[in-house]
Amino acid sequence: MFVPSRSSLLETLVDRLADLPSIGRKSAQRLAYHILATPMEDVEALSRVLLEARRGVRPCTECGNHAETELCAVCSNARRDKAVVCVVERPADITAFERLGSYRGVYHVLGGVLSPLDGIGPGEINLANLFSRCDRGVTEIILALGTHAEGEATSSYIVQRLAGRTLRVTRLARGLPAGSDLEFVDEITMQRALEGRVDLRR
Amino acid sequence: MFVPSRSSLLETLVDRLADLPSIGRKSAQRLAYHILATPMEDVEALSRVLLEARRGVRPCTECGNHAETELCAVCSNARRDKAVVCVVERPADITAFERLGSYRGVYHVLGGVLSPLDGIGPGEINLANLFSRCDRGVTEIILALGTHAEGEATSSYIVQRLAGRTLRVTRLARGLPAGSDLEFVDEITMQRALEGRVDLRR
Numbered sequence: 001m002f003v004p005s006r007s008s009l010l011e012t013l014v015d016r017l018a019d020l021p022s023i024g025r026k027s028a029q030r031l032a033y034h035i036l037a038t039p040m041e042d043v044e045a046l047s048r049v050l051l052e053a054r055r056g057v058r059p060c061t062e063c064g065n066h067a068e069t070e071l072c073a074v075c076s077n078a079r080r081d082k083a084v085v086c087v088v089e090r091p092a093d094i095t096a097f098e099r100l101g102s103y104r105g106v107y108h109v110l111g112g113v114l115s116p117l118d119g120i121g122p123g124e125i126n127l128a129n130l131f132s133r134c135d136r137g138v139t140e141i142i143l144a145l146g147t148h149a150e151g152e153a154t155s156s157y158i159v160q161r162l163a164g165r166t167l168r169v170t171r172l173a174r175g176l177p178a179g180s181d182l183e184f185v186d187e188i189t190m191q192r193a194l195e196g197r198v199d200l201r202r
Numbered sequence: 203m204f205v206p207s208r209s210s211l212l213e214t215l216v217d218r219l220a221d222l223p224s225i226g227r228k229s230a231q232r233l234a235y236h237i238l239a240t241p242m243e244d245v246e247a248l249s250r251v252l253l254e255a256r257r258g259v260r261p262c263t264e265c266g267n268h269a270e271t272e273l274c275a276v277c278s279n280a281r282r283d284k285a286v287v288c289v290v291e292r293p294a295d296i297t298a299f300e301r302l303g304s305y306r307g308v309y310h311v312l313g314g315v316l317s318p319l320d321g322i323g324p325g326e327i328n329l330a331n332l333f334s335r336c337d338r339g340v341t342e343i344i345l346a347l348g349t350h351a352e353g354e355a356t357s358s359y360i361v362q363r364l365a366g367r368t369l370r371v372t373r374l375a376r377g378l379p380a381g382s383d384l385e386f387v388d389e390i391t392m393q394r395a396l397e398g399r400v401d402l403r404r
Contacts, residue, residue: 010268013255016248021236022229033294034223035252036259036268043256046218047249050237053215054245057238066238068211092235 010036062133064109064126066091074098074106081105085133086142087158089113089151093144105142108133113150114157122157130158134167143171212238264335266311266328268293276300276308283307287335288344289360291315291353295346307344310335315352316359324359332360336369345373 010032018028035043059065060072063085067073074080074094084105088094089112097103112125122128134141143158145151155171162169175193176185185193212234220230237245261267262274265287269275276282276296286307290296291314299305314327324330336343345360347353357373364371377395378387387395 009251009255009258009270013251016251019244019248020233022232027224029297030224030294031222032255033292035256036293038256040256042221043252046221047252049211049215049218050245050249050252053211053234054237054240054242056211066212090235091238092231095231 059109059111063107064091064111064129065094065107079104083137083139084142085130085138085140086144087130088144089146097144105140110145110154113145113154115150125154127158127161131161134162134165138167140168140170143169147174261311261313265309266293266313266331267296267309281306285339285341286344287332287340287342288346289332290346291348299346307342312347312356315347315356317352327356329360329363333363336364336367340369342370342372345371349376 013032013035014025014028017023017031018025020028023031035046056068057066058068060067060075061070062075063072065072065074067075069076075082081104085108086097086103086105087108087110088097089110091109094107094109097107108126108130110125110127110130112120114120114122114125130141141158141162143155145155159169173196174189175196176182176189182190215234215237216227216230219225219233220227222230225233237248258270259268260270262269262277263272264277265274267274267276269277271278277284283306287310288299288305288307289310289312290299291312293311296309296311299309310328310332312327312329312332314322316322316324316327332343343360343364345357347357361371375398376391377398378384378391384392
């Protein structure tokens with residue numbers, strides 16, 4: 001048979017790129033060809049920035065968000081309200097709130113959700129820190145975990161563990177997403193939207 | 203206003219990733235978060251492979267394809283037929299042929315197509331080498347350039363320049379792509395499919 005026409009360095013690059021999430025074999029190939037046609041200094045910059053970000057970014061000691069110093073940009077901001085703590089699964093979830101520009105509280109990143117089948121119990125995620133933070137002037141915990149089974153179970157666990165304390169514990173509203181066409185809304189969302197219906201005249 | 207919650211190393215990484223083709227801002231962010239959660243040694247490997255590929259891969263001196271040595275894997279393969287040369291725009295186009303596993307000839311990568319409006323004339327692409335290759339035992343040139351105006355113009359130019367020579371000059375067939383639903387075929391493709399219709403009984 002024929003010898004393959006591509007160089008092995010190129011193959012290795014394609015393999016590595018294809019390991020990244022949501023990048024298929026074909027996209028990886030397109031990216032690799034792009035990189036070979038990119039000026040050397042830009043490839044050097046990309047290569048360097050990958051390492052610098054991975055080496056320089058670490059968890060905030062207070063909340064677990066990505067940080068370059070001991071505290072993340074939110075925790076070290078004197079204008080944020082440290083009494084309101086929004087509990088999220090991952091640092092990426094924080095950007096969804098920050099985009100709003102209206103949330104003034106801080107965050108707590110669990111780094112995962114409870115999943116007994118995968119061996120993830122309360123000790124495996126950043127829960128102990130959350131409970132100890134609650135002893136330091138927190139007035140509200142907003143649970144903002146995913147609405148899948150593990151997210152719900154984790155929220156329930158937190159609610160139970162905070163049962164004796166006087167702080168407010170809330171969760172995000174559930175219902176129809178913006179722009180939804182009722183015909184295509186799934187049953188669980190519809191059920192929750194119905195259960196959570198609000199009076200317009202009261 | 204609020205201080206943004208993300209670290210500047212992370213921002214820089216997102217910016218760099220978003221510069222890559224077909225990676226939007228949102229994908230770049232998802233990739234960046236993935237990279238921060240990836241084991242250090244894997245990020246080091248990706249970073250290294252980017253540089254190694256960019257530094258180690260260079261144009262084949264014969265055809266312009268990606269190569270790690272003087273000749274690419276196709277040109278250095280004794281079993282390929284050097285008398286048949288398929289002319290393509292970019293190295294990526296070669297993989298489309300190599301996937302077939304049935305093409306036994308070699309390639310010639312122009313590295314672009316003629317585009318007077320963008321200042322790309324015959325001297326700016328790898329044409330001189332193509333014509334000099336034609337003096338060395340080539341019996342057929344297969345034009346496999348894009349079917350857009352610049353590709354067509356480049357093909358015409360090559361045909362003109364080869365007018366005096368005895369070699370065969372062909373181009374790829376045009377017509378309906380596989381799996382096409384006639385209702386959705388564009389007019390130019392349809393016109394070409396009609397003009398190029400073949401007799402089934404002869």
